[in-house]
Amino acid sequence: MDADRDLRGGPEETVLIIEDRADIAARLTEAVTSTDGVTVAGVATTLDQGINLLYDLRPRIVLVDIGLPDGSGIEAVKAAAKADWTVDALVVSIFGDESRVFEALQAGAKGYILKSGALRQIGDDILAVLEGGSPISPAIARHLLAVLNTGMEPKPEAVECHLTDRETEILRAVARGYKRHEIGAQLGISAGTVGNHITSIYRKLEVGTNMEAVMRATKIGVL
Template identity: 50%
Template sequence: MTDRPVEIVSAPVDVVIVEDRRETADRLARAVLQLAQVRTCSIARSVREGLFELSQIKPRAILVDLGLPDGSGVEIIRAAQAADWPCDSLVVTVFADEDRVIEAIAAGATGYILKNDRPEEVGRNLLTVLEGGSPISPQIARYLLNLVPQPEEPKDDGLEIRLTAREKDILRLIAHGFKRQEVADKLNITVGTVGTHINNVYRKLEVGSNTQAVATANRLGLF
């Protein structure tokens, strides 16, 4: 999800980071504050503090670690989801593994941040999500492909999507590690077309982003 061209968000925004490990939190805060669009960045170290900051600051985005001393960050993500102002929540994870991302997305998160990513990447990912982008990773591509019913073993849980051959090709290449540009080169199409195809796949799940797609899958009881 790091390879999407990023447009500049004009209005300055407030960001809250909920992370109990001090050094990690500081590093993320520095990465976030590097962005010109970010006005303030406060740090909370527990669920209680996070909820308090959320209600006080009313941030545009909140970065949440799930394993907090007094509970799970999922609670904060839910609160942000229910907020009456637009607030994107991003799960802060070490590995961006499917379990963590899906758990957060089920709660309403709209993206993820790798704790150990380079500061520029952290900033870029945050911006992508703020702009309503549809990031994708090999893990998520693989997951989407698994939703396509196999002719020899029909899924009986009702959840399935129909993909065109081209869409399947794109997802398969992404799952096999190819970057957006490489996918475009291999298939002789533009990067923009690749993005369009991915968006089409998301639309087939009747959602606007891959993260919500996974959330839908989750609601339908796939996990």
Template identity: 35%
Template structure:
């Protein structure tokens, strides 16, 4: 890369959809606004990609096959604290946004943002700034203000009222048997609710569900 090109952000794209990665790469590289130096499909591929290609910015999806982009962001914040992460995802719920910020993300855009907006976001976070889509910024201040304890149904609107209750009890450390007793349900019904919660939160384990919930203030002692 020539001296004049060193100001162009080097980007790692983490997304499991090849067509989306190809489209994003093209959008980022319009008029040399950025250069995509590597791509990854899973959270497990991210550490090697970062070590080998040394990107200036990681553009991260939330939903990945092996783990959540939230967990990948948290790992990067610990291993490479100076490396900014820009979330680019379909998820626009308050819980995902707050969890991403608390994991260390510098920006958050919803897929569907225009090429100019994405390119501007990449350059902004590469320069040390923070950036959020207009629809995200509209309620970010309200979300971050006030008490850290919030209702799961507000933070994760895709959950039903019952699933929200189950998530809050999971966050408090209750197992399925105790959740069933607390909510006066059968253990089979609780297992079904837990499965749906995992699917909607895009997590694969109870520990990850607890981490997501506690990231946004659920499960704390009163």
């Protein structure tokens, strides 16, 4: 891929898209293509094909739809998490209900993007992930707060991890629609640090949460 070089002079990072709906796939492709520094390596329309392409193409980023005709996109996220090269999975879904979000984050997804959000933002999200951040939408932040926030009573025993005050603050700001740099300015820290906090929240969730219990609690209405 020597021909493809971004403006900064480095090689372009590759993106694999696993999405069964052609129009969405087209919009995702368009969004990725129009972003400097990244390029679409391939598009898969089934889980099976997606996982095969994942190993064949060894992309840096994989965009996964959750609802695939032959299975859950979570499987692809797990495959990416186990890969022997650096690959970050981002889940793209029309729905942002808690249980799915947590399932994805627990499987190791670096971010969760709602299709009803602006898909053209996806390029920015991918760049954020490449820089070590974790993209997060206000709705997802709100879900995270609902589950992890210490202010909620009764606190589900399933959630063992606790957010620091700073993390809670950041999530609350994200849920209200603030951007990283704005949050950073409010708190007197850099946008990158804000991103690190969000990544840290994701990782906490990954290790400290009993997924089934969260789903149960979510359905029962405790959360």
